[in-house]
Amino acid sequence: MDVPERVAVVGAGAVGLTTAYDLAAGGAAVTVFERGTPGSGMTGRAAGICYDAYAEDVDVAVADRAMRRFRELDGNHEFEFHEVPYVFLAREGDDAGATALSEAVDRMQVHDRSVELVDADELGERFSMHTDDVGLAGVSDSAGWADPKAYVDLFVDKCENEGVEFRVGEAVSIRTDPPGVVGGDGETVDYDAVVVAAGVHSRALLAAVGHPIALKPYRAQALVAECEYDGPTVYDATDGSYLRPHPAGVLAGDGVEAVEADFDDWDPAADDWFVTESTAAVRHRTETDPTVERAWAGLCGATPDRNPLVGPVASDVYVATGWHGHGFMWAPAIGELLAADVLGADESVPETFDPRRFDGDEEFEVVEGMTFDE
Numbered sequence: 001m002d003v004p005e006r007v008a009v010v011g012a013g014a015v016g017l018t019t020a021y022d023l024a025a026g027g028a029a030v031t032v033f034e035r036g037t038p039g040s041g042m043t044g045r046a047a048g049i050c051y052d053a054y055a056e057d058v059d060v061a062v063a064d065r066a067m068r069r070f071r072e073l074d075g076n077h078e079f080e081f082h083e084v085p086y087v088f089l090a091r092e093g094d095d096a097g098a099t100a101l102s103e104a105v106d107r108m109q110v111h112d113r114s115v116e117l118v119d120a121d122e123l124g125e126r127f128s129m130h131t132d133d134v135g136l137a138g139v140s141d142s143a144g145w146a147d148p149k150a151y152v153d154l155f156v157d158k159c160e161n162e163g164v165e166f167r168v169g170e171a172v173s174i175r176t177d178p179p180g181v182v183g184g185d186g187e188t189v190d191y192d193a194v195v196v197a198a199g200v201h202s203r204a205l206l207a208a209v210g211h212p213i214a215l216k217p218y219r220a221q222a223l224v225a226e227c228e229y230d231g232p233t234v235y236d237a238t239d240g241s242y243l244r245p246h247p248a249g250v251l252a253g254d255g256v257e258a259v260e261a262d263f264d265d266w267d268p269a270a271d272d273w274f275v276t277e278s279t280a281a282v283r284h285r286t287e288t289d290p291t292v293e294r295a296w297a298g299l300c301g302a303t304p305d306r307n308p309l310v311g312p313v314a315s316d317v318y319v320a321t322g323w324h325g326h327g328f329m330w331a332p333a334i335g336e337l338l339a340a341d342v343l344g345a346d347e348s349v350p351e352t353f354d355p356r357r358f359d360g361d362e363e364f365e366v367v368e369g370m371t372f373d374e
């Protein structure tokens with residue numbers, strides 16, 4: 001295989017920027033195309049929660065790699081990774097939730113995850129949060145959060161230092177055979193390889209050149225509320241809500257609509273019901289009186305088997321999308337693996353992520369990412 005010398009990356013989110021940097025560090029001449037500004041897609045809307053408490057081999061390998069890199073960046077004082085335990089719980093009476101949680105913890109422990117099962121009393125002793133309603137909880141010590149905007153700023157700098165060219169403010173389309181990018185002026189520039197890291201918009205870009213991918217967007221919501229909280233990140237599997245510490249108090253989320261959204265017609269503002277329910281959930285769990293500072297919505301990408309779509313779709317044309325809400329926490333690993341694939345290095349993206357495992361016209365239900373049900 002010829003090693004590509006000139007590579008185009010479409011999309012300057014966490015995934016595109018990491019891939020662009022790793023390609024450039026690996027010797028390629030890289031141009032990044034971004035229709036807005038770096039981070040203006042879903043990365044700028046992410047909650048920034050990161051953990052490695054996964055139950056499947058492939059997820060564990062990717063998460064370990066990503067967490068290692070977040071911590072290296074922190075260790076080099078390039079970036080702050082906030083170490084905070086990750087608590088996932090099922091409420092009393094949610095027997096199905098408790099069973100799924102306990103089975104998930106068993107599988108996590110088989111994979112050597114630093115995670116243990118605790119009851120409400122123990123949880124209450126370890127953390128200052130409301131635990132009376134908890135039936136069963138898992139606690140992972142290897143977790144934390146990071147500011148997605150800081151990650152974007154860091155990787156823009158790192159890319160620029162490696163000579164990556166940025167073309168921003170321009171929505172592009174792509175060509176295959178030979179690979180190329182069609183700019184806003186209609187002019188096509190050929191590249192040795194093209195990486196489509198355009199988030200949920202990757203589907204439209206690839207469908208336009210005859211390579212449909214099995215991706216459906218769904219809407220998720222989050223808010224930041226002022227309050228006094230320095231507890232762990234908490235995911236309540238019974239009501240599907242989560243919260244994590246934030247400099248203002250708490251970042252809370254869910255509001256997932258497990259139905260296909262319209263790429264071109266979705267509401268980026270949070271729904272009133274979400275703000276009400278999420279604020280109540282924060283009040284309940286943190287035992288504080290939160291004041292909502294801001295709230296928003298975004299799109300996540302679902303695939304039929306909940307694994308992402310990462311790898312080649314055509315000769316020298318690659319895609320990286322379909323994260324089920326895990327794209328930020330996986331970006332440091334996906335960038336490395338995909339760049340290695342594009343540059344023909346020994347190491348590469350797990351076969352499980354091969355986008356060609358689907359035809360692209362599959363019927364499937366949207367399932368959100370944090371759930372334990374397999």
Ligand SMILES: Cc1cc2nc3c(=O)[nH]c(=O)nc-3n(C[C@H](O)[C@H](O)[C@H](O)COP(=O)(O)OP(=O)(O)OC[C@H]3O[C@@H](n4cnc5c(N)ncnc54)[C@H](O)[C@@H]3O)c2cc1C
Nearest residue numbers: 011013015035041042043047048049172199298327328329
């Ligand atoms: C409310 C919410 C909370 C979330 N919380 C978390 C979390 O805690 N942890 C986590 O890991 N993930 C979280 N996610 C998911 C996370 O946001 C995404 O998985 C991740 O940001 C995807 O990154 P990306 O680089 O693939 O896509 P994006 O960040 O969307 O980047 C794609 C870029 O491509 C650009 N683009 C699109 N089309 C074109 C075109 N034609 N030409 C040029 N540029 C184009 C877009 O403008 C965009 O900037 C959350 C998502 C939401 C909505």
